[in-house]
Amino acid sequence: MAPIAATSFTLHRVTAHRARAAQVVLLALVAALASSLLGVGVAGPGPATAGEPPAVALGPPASTSRPNVLLILVDDMREDQLVHMPHVQELIADQGTTFDNAFSTFPLCCPARTSILTGQYAHNHRVMGNDAEQHGGYYWFTRHSDPQDTIGTWMRKRGYRTSLVGKFLNRYGDGDPREVPPGWDTWSVPPGQQAYDYTDQVWNVDGTLRRVPGHSTQATEKFTARAIDTAKPFFVWSGYLAPHDAWSPERGWHQPEPMRADRRALDVPPTPHEPDMSDKPRFLRQRLPVLQPGRRATIRRHSLLMAQAVRGVDRMIARTIGRLEASGELDDTLIIFASDNGFALGEHNIPSGKDLPYEEVTGVPLIMRGPGVPIGAHEDTLVTLHDITATITDLAGARAGRRQDGVSLLDVVADPAAYADRAVLYESGGIMGSTRELGRTSPDRRFFLGLRTRDHSYIQYVNGASELYDLRADPRQLDSLRDPALAKAMRSGLDRLKNCRGAACNRPIRVD
């Protein structure tokens, strides 16, 4: 199929979305009229009393005022760790839509978070790592991108009360720990290394430093409670540290610290390993010797601590949703739950890590509920973290100052067929610190590029090595293929996306 021209593609999407929005508004008007005529309250759309039931049960209609937005972002959580979140499943997934193919396109904290902040791929927002040496971190963002031009400033201009809570961009606060970046009405963020301390963190609360006793997960929920306790409409970005590794002045870096209440047995899978690495590029084979049983036991312990840390976040999210219900705002709030990147726990003999082109690392949980969102649905279209940005501005009617590389997830769920041949670009600043093995410095700080289509994954390293997987036959990526024709087709798709901007990032790419 030939690529659809950008203009008609855009028009089609906008039309579908507007038509659905109009339908939702109409439903709301009918409900309001019925309630005034009958003198009874009508809660939500309810079951259809006459005519044909809708094909898809949608979340509550949007009220006449703008809906609230709550983005809950966890750190380093894998998609398969959702099994440890019963409340998120019941209160968000069962009441909304789960995106089964959601990707962090630069699966490392700072580039991924900046993608949500800006709605752009890393090559457009220019944050390529967590630290200045990697061309990344908060101060790289303020110097080389525009800190006045983010989802915070756009939503604030649109009349939203904006709050950022918890983990922000890496290295933020290393300079002035009292700084409050533009765009945020309330600011509750642990600066510098405090971001990684699970207990008794120092927080910057609206420009004042305060030590907050207790666990980081609990503190994040408390500051989230403060942020949502406001006149509507609000936009709250609530970032949990869990289940990321921990840091403390006494112990340095170590495995995550769950809350005491969650330190109990949980069912975590045995650590995988890859006995035959002969299909992998040589520099990876050398770096990743087959994991021995003792090492695998340590990784399983890490996996358990992450699962316990995730459970704590789950309990806190239930608390937050309870607060929204009590204030009467739950039905009028778009809630998005996501992780900034996935995490390897033994796959391909990687002991632990991110910034890698494998499914466990690029794949992230992404779930959404709220006005107009299909209830209890699963969507398998390929979507990205920067689609979250386009979704929020779409729902709010806010104007993004930057060209958006993503698409609104509301458009995706309204018309998935329009996105059936969408592909996703992977880009990365390093692979487990292996830039030396890769042999040379990449001027744009991208040490691998990749293309993820529905069925295939193709990775190209700057040293010329590549990997190619058929995900239908080999979902665990154990056997990289030598298929020159397929590799050529994937490379051509990759060439179309690797420097894309705006709508060009979302044109169909078909590889057979």
Ligand SMILES: [Ca+2]
């Ligand atoms: Ca992360």
Ligand SMILES: [Ca+2]
């Ligand atoms: Ca293999």
